[in-house]
């Protein structure tokens with residue numbers, strides 16, 4: 597694993613997940629009130645990932661979908677009731693976001709260990725870190741002490757999380773609204789080195805990218821031909837495809853290599869190379885493990 601990219605993605609994940617509505621966050625937050633909290637999260641996540649590798653990807657994605665809506669406050673985990681309309685039914689989450697039962701299991705275990713102490717928002721941030729490490733990615737210390745939301749925002753979930761057919765500008769705009777920049781965008785998109793996508797999330801690229809009846813010309817045509825049989829013009833919406841066909845369960849930099857070969861699965865992956873110079877340079881940088889010879893080596 598390449599260290600500079602490790603550092604960047606870890607740093608970006610702290611940037612995104614350190615956003616909290618409440619006070620100062622620090623890794624030792626539960627050292628006295630629930631000393632085994634971090635170990636317990638790790639152990640449940642490890643069991644879940646051992647049972648199904650994809651769970652690592654699903655848990656990591658949940659952190660993104662939580663943090664982009666009112667901060668990293670576990671609002672995503674709330675079910676509908678009373679005044680709450682759950683974010684789970686938004687366009688980005690419906691038939692797609694998964695892993696909730698693993699988080700529920702961790703929360704139950706922690707309620708027994710130290711009642712009313714560890715927030716769901718912290719559990720999610722830890723589970724995403726542990727998932728990244730378990731699949732071979734970088735590690736980082738998770739600042740803790742987030743407070744859980746008592747409300748959800750369905751519209752926030754629909755509006756803030758960019759759809760997969762977003763233009764580069766839309767991606768950057770939606771990241772900027774979260775205080776994130778182009779470096780965060782390219783580094784965090786590297787999470788698509790693990791996990792799956794449904795056919796419905798990239799079909800447009802295979803058949804009618806710009807409304808002209810033509811496939812996306814930034815998609816490798818032999819790769820497109822491999823995808824079409826299981827992602828037909830209509831039907832098969834839920835069919836699953838790996839986001840990184842080279843090493844689908846390994847957290848590595850093949851994601852960037854795929855993009856450079858015009859084999860990014862989602863439009864939002866490929867535009868990082870084709871539509872913006874800064875972003876294109878970052879894709880190259882992370883492909884080389886952040887160690888381009890021109891990069892200052894200090």
Ligand code: HEM
Nearest residue numbers: 653654657660692758759760784787791792793794797864
């Ligand atoms: C840059 C904008 C992004 C877009 C447009 C996007 C879009 C998507 C889409 C459409 C899928 C497939 C969902 C499905 O069809 O069921 C997906 C999966 C995934 N995304 Fe993203 N994503 C973005 C950024 C991120 C970020 C920032 C992270 C994490 C930090 C992330 C982590 C994941 C993971 C791990 C999966 C696989 C989930 C699984 O297998 O359950 N994505 N993303």
Ligand SMILES: *[C@@H]1O[C@H](CO)[C@@H](O)[C@H](O)[C@H]1NC(C)=O
Nearest residue numbers: 759760761762763800805806
């Ligand atoms: C993305 O897909 C949605 C839903 O299918 C569609 O309404 C929208 O026009 C598409 N956007 C782009 C930029 O292609």
Ligand SMILES: *[C@@H]1O[C@H](CO)[C@@H](O)[C@H](O)[C@H]1NC(C)=O
Nearest residue numbers: 803804805806807808809810
């Ligand atoms: C492609 O999409 C456009 C508009 O989105 C639609 O009018 C057209 O019929 C579609 N063409 C094909 C071949 O599906």
